[in-house]
Amino acid sequence: MVTDLVTDTMPGGEEMASFSCRGCAGDDVVPVVDLGAQPCADHFPPVDTPGEDPRWPLELWLCRGCKLVQLGPVEPQLPEPPLAVESATSIAHAEASVKELLADHPDLNGRVVFEFASHHGGSWLDHLRAAGCRIATGDERADLVVDVHGIAHEPAVGEMMKLRADRLAPGGLLVLEFHHLLPLFIGNQFDTIRHGHWSYLSLGAVIRLGALYGLAVESVQRIDMFGGSLRVMLRHEDEAQPDESVLETLQDEAAAGISDEIQLAGFQEAAWHAAGALHDELVRHQQAGRMVLGYGAPSKAPVLLDLSKVGTDLLPFTVDAAPGKHGRRIPGCGVPIRSIDDLRAVQPDVVLILTWDIADEVISQLEADAGGWGATYLVPLPEPHEVVG
Template sequence: MTEGELVSFNCRGCASADVVPVVNLGEQPCADLFPPAETSGPDPRWPLALWLCRACTLVQLGPVEAQIAEEPLAVESATSRAHAEASVKEILRDYPELLGGVVFEFGSPHGGSWLDHLSAAGSRLAGVGEQADLVIDVHGIVHEPQYGESLKLRADRLAPGGLLVMEFHHLLPLFVGNQFDTIRHGHWAYVSLRALRNLAAHHGLTVESVRQVEMYGGSLMVMLRHTEDAQPDPSVDVVLDDEDAAGIADEVQLGSLQEAAWHAAGALHAELIRHKVAGRTVLGYGAPSKAPVLLDLSKVTTDLLPFTVDLSPRKHGRRIPGGSMVPIRPIDELKAARPDVVLVLTWDIADEIVAQLEADGGWGATYLVPLPEPHERA
């Protein structure tokens, strides 16, 4: 990173120039670019680094704008669909005044839409420019390069007395769980509750309540209102205290994630070497957007992982980008190969994957989860 980049880069949340690099994962391939398996590369790479804004505490990607836009190829998981349905039921149970109200949703490439469930419950979709009683953003805003401007759009959509619900992968479990593979191009912000609270205040919003949910390895569902309507409950301070105890607004503490990432990557490489030396076959399950960083940092190639499989037919015949070159095949090929070890690359839905592969009794495979350190799933 050059001095010029440091000078020209302003915070994506509050526009402050007081941003500092804290984690550098080197040059990495684009997470959603899955080239045809027969292409030899090399694939395009860009710097992948986290920066901390000292003013608002938002953790974010650095000044890298040149990326290849790729249409999402993933299939929405059963876990995600079930979570959307359950979330709508919980929100309407806890906020019955929203029943039959006007709703607006900012969509996400990850899916997880609430709209069908809300419509079934009697909600009406907001018209063009209409403010809504319930505004939803479920893992959408992190795909917007300018977090602060995007948050303002959500505030502007919210009707007086309305509720804004934002769900996002939480920086705290990313940090304490060494989830370094969730750092990727296209996800511009890595959000703590403190950072969201700070930025929300710029747009007349206040955090009222917080729920911790398991999605994507640990997420927050945050309820916000216009400040004049908000009545914060104790759940807010609980999460803020947890964040403070972990030091995720401290640049030195955040910087320790870099060493932890390299350590875990080396441990995964060593674990796969150990299985190979012992004559055990290892194949992968999943081709998520987190796989390129994980496999690249771990120096895992087809010598250690001959192929992985994925539920999405649109990924079949393609490969993981970057140095791994691992091809992506249908799930039936994994079942036919009956490997000794299945490396679960979509580790955040490991329960769903194991249940799927063991539905007919399985074949006695061991399931290897790569993070926070490689370990066998109990």
């Protein structure tokens, strides 16, 4: 494993944990952001479970070698039960992505494909199958290898990049889609930092890690998913012909300073500022006599609500489309999760959209109910702001 823990001694004599990079296995890895001890993001206990929810350190570290931003020295937490359901936005994105990809690369029609587990991006396999592609069997190498928001869930990122390179047939195309560190950083999306997401990828890091296994980036496309994602096309390095989208994205990353440890360290203060602003906004609504309820119980909600010091006093409950989450609670803050029908029945003055990356879908869904009920929609990031339904 590339995450072997070692111990350094600080000037005061106390010990500081460090570890080798999850990507390149280098040992020059430094902490840049500390969000404190946080509950496991996808562990939603039954609402009446006694005691405090367990917590683990939540830190971002930067490898000075390959520039990978990653979770610090923490071991895998509780298993993630399959409670979530795909949003309509995600499902539509998968279908549109396959159509676009095969239109841009007609040589891939009817070829052999392999998809690595795509946790929250919506699987492409059914659409590829419908287009005549054949799914690889056994250890068969594929002409198209797809990873849609999968690799971030792997603790050993470098080893997983090697597996994807090994799956790629000569002349083949590897498609990596992931939540991009650039919009995360400039959009103050601190709630997307959570246990279970082990890496926060930039194009620069992908280029360096891919090169370790003979891969080169050919083109880049910015995708409006999960608050801002990147779709990266890679080939074997002797086959890739990079276009100008690669340089443009690298320039934007450099301008934002997302591989600079001092710039990254400023993200911590921005996160606490936005969290405090959300707390103050909910207090303001409470003091004005307005009821606030939540929509969504995504994996980002525990960090958002914990840092914002939001509990059931400010948010009595939230709702979610996933039946498996009903009767459970958001860990840490203890906010109960109920059905969407309960939200419609209460008709709160304000709906706090915790699934802010699909705010348009949420608002359209609620407003479709006889024109809504006149609620105000509150989006928490990058700063709390109201959206008209």
